[in-house]
């Protein structure tokens with residue numbers, strides 16, 4: 001595991017850049033992550049997605065199904081890919097400070 | 106041409122003859138013991154975690170079943186002994202079906218070499234049977250004519266087939282294995298030694314047939330001498346023939362050649378093992394036994410010393 | 422290269438070059454359309470063993486001291502010895518012995534291997550390469566044969582850290598598709614050798630890809646699912662599915678959960694809930710319409726059919742299977758049916774049959790024949806013209822080659838898809854999707870690139886070939902893969918090569934196609950925008 005500096009603080013990240021200490025996540029961290037994900041600068045829709053993911057994660061300790069994300073935010077998959085070129089799982093979840101999705105997903 | 110009198114040879118010759126008899130006895134006993142041990146080993150293998158239901162798939166293009174329990178409810182379709190399984194197994198035995206459809210040249214040499222090998226065995230059996238007959242006749246005045254007996258034509262035919270096929274097949278295989286990189290890379294020296302032994306045996310056999318002993322009577326007499334525990338002299342060339350032949354027998358258990366038998370277990374007891382785990386069945390009993398065995402795997406998520414049964418219920 | 426080169430220190434044994442790879446049909450016969458694999462960073466190379474093929478699947482860390490290095494070698498050997506003990510490895514002892522001792526190295530099996538063929542026949546991927554290396558190690562270090570017989574049997578090999586680490590990675594370059602086993606006239610199982618090497622690493626050395634172990638079986642047993650879905654999240658997702666169903670079909674359906682004494686406990690791969698809820702929704706719609714008495718479970722492990730243990734660890738396999746069976750027993754269901762997940766089919770239905778005894782031995786079957794009976798028996802009204810687009814079928818190795826479930830899915834497709842096309846080869850002779858044995862879920866570093874560029878390439882070739890007549894992106898086409906793992910792999914393949922934009926090829930499950938053909942639906946159930 002490597003340490004890196006995001007948003008001015010030191011955070012542990014995994015091999016693929018997902019942060020391993022979700023409690024350290026904040027806006028600045030997210031913005032720095034978004035630079036790595038070619039999602040900078042973050043606009044309203046970026047934040048809408050990130051905040052939704054974040055809230056869901058805090059409630060259920062897991063990322064929501066992609067279909068749910070699309071439905072609840074009203075932002076379709078194509079737009080999500082435009083906002084986060086890495087896609088909802090590898091891009092948006094990373095910026096939102098969620099762990100990397102696991103299992104057969 | 107042949108000496109029926111066993112005592113007219115030099116001491117060295119006698120030692121040679123005795124050595125050959127001992128070697129022959131050893132070779133036969135060795136191969137018997139080695140192969141029996143292997144059969145016992147494979148027949149007594151513990152029950153395994155059945156990894157698949159290969160039964161339908163290896164043999165048929167369009168099997169159909171409803172999943173395990175419903176499949177098992179159709180004993181005719183689910184039996185590992187069903188005709189299609191046996192047939193696909195025999196196809197490999199009788200004409201090496203997979204080799205034939207994969208690579209015709211390789212198949213050709215392989216098949217010829219096997220014809221040579223099988224006829225060599227039958228040839229030996231015929232010689233030994235003839236010798237046994239002679240020996241049991243309690244005839245002290247063994248002559249070459251007697252020993253040549255009535256099976257002589259068959260004997261010669263088998264000898265010609267086996268020597269010719271042995272030479273062509275083994276040389277072919279050797280050249281093929283050397284000239285193809287993917288085969289050469291994976292062929293151990295022992296295999297090439299085996300080819301050489303076979304080729305030499307067959308060559309010498311041929312020379313014997315053409316010069317020294319056209320009826321192979323000397324060979325039969327050798328076995329007669331063995332049975333009466335009174336060596337009958339053999340010529341140098343025949344001695345060499347016997348020596349190489351026995352060497353080949355001793356060599357066999359060190360090669361994968363015994364797959365002819367172990368593959369039977371591999372197909373019927375492993376790949377096609379459809380025996381269901383039904384209440385009160387021998388399979389259930391066997392599972393109970395192995396699940397009671399203690400494991401000593403030592404990774405952190407395993408508690409060494411637990412039985413399989415305990416480990417399966419242990420989920421920390 | 423020679424076989425023993427695996428222990429010689431070098432930068433990388435092989436290099437995967439774009440130009441060596443299996444050629445693809447139109448439009449990918451144009452090299453510009455092909456995608457190059459990502460290289461590892463130098464930092465990753467430094468920390469992990471990557472000198473096999475420049476790819477990291479397991480992520481074996483370099484030792485930090487001599488002592489650590491020696492312990493690694495020692496552990497490997499002690500684990501290897503345990504593979505040959507009845508107590509520790511009754512599970513696969515018989516095929517292991519047979520496969521190590523009786524292969525005649527005729528190489529008939531070679532052409533079956535998706536990784537070997539697609540890589541341009543790289544020696545290390547040859548199905549017989551791993552077994553040959555292992556045989557040599559066993560001869561020299563376990564059976565301790567003398568020098569002469571080692572020479573005679575060609576068992577030249579030098580055991581060191583590098584070899585073991587490379588072998589560990591190499592065990593994860595075989596998808597356990599077992600097409601090579603099917604080809605072997607002697608019943609030798611080269612896939613099994615990969616599996617046994619993985620077991621030594623996991624069961625003795627504590628090393629496995631984290632997606633399979635930590636985040637896989639361990640997380641499943643602890644949290645409930647390898648996806649991380651806990652029972653609370655499941656409840657939320659089921660609610661979402663019920664609302665989604667209502668929106669799609671205009672009718673509310675109650676998804677039965679923990680219904681005691683139901684006829685069927687349906688086990689879905691929990692990845693479906695996360696990534697393809699339309700599949701689990703489709704099952705609910707079909708079962709509801711056909712009046713089937715079924716239930717899901719909300720117990721941890723009871724809502725995730727997966728059993729990654731089947732790929733790398735016998736003990737984890739037994740744990741997951743036992744837990745799933747306990748849940749079914751406690752619910753008092755008549756039988757368990759497994760949804761569209763290949764490895765779960767095999768693990769729960771076939772393999773677990775040698776683990777579960779007594780009251781845990783509950784009848785276990787595939788869900789495909791139920792779907793088949795509903796469709797073929799006209800239990801629900803279907804209109805095949807609603808599926809009027811080119812469709813091909815991928816055969817998941819586990820349920821087709823290795824279990825013989827070949828026909829139910831075909832009978833369904835033939836009835837409801839007028840443009841159904843078979844790819845070649847298909848049925849029990851299929852090629853693996855390239856994502857088997859856990860690959861589809863191994864998402865770290867450049868492994869996903871490898872499984873798209875190499876192990877999955879032959880599947881892409883088959884898919885493109887079967888659709889050549891309608892290859893233009895204007896015609897929407899569908900690859901039906903009744904297995905979550907295969908679906909994940911095919912999704913990644915299609916993305917990697919940008920196939921949707923280039924050729925208009927989409928993918929999905931089987932149940933969705935059935936619902937899509939239901940006549941009382943107002944709008945199509947399949948939504949193509951999820952490519």
Ligand code: SF4
Nearest residue numbers: 524525527528530605
């Ligand atoms: S596994 Fe079978 S087909 Fe492959 S080389 Fe060995 S014997 Fe031949």
Ligand code: SF4
Nearest residue numbers: 534595596599601612
């Ligand atoms: S099991 Fe499949 S992937 Fe593995 S070696 Fe055999 S053919 Fe190749």
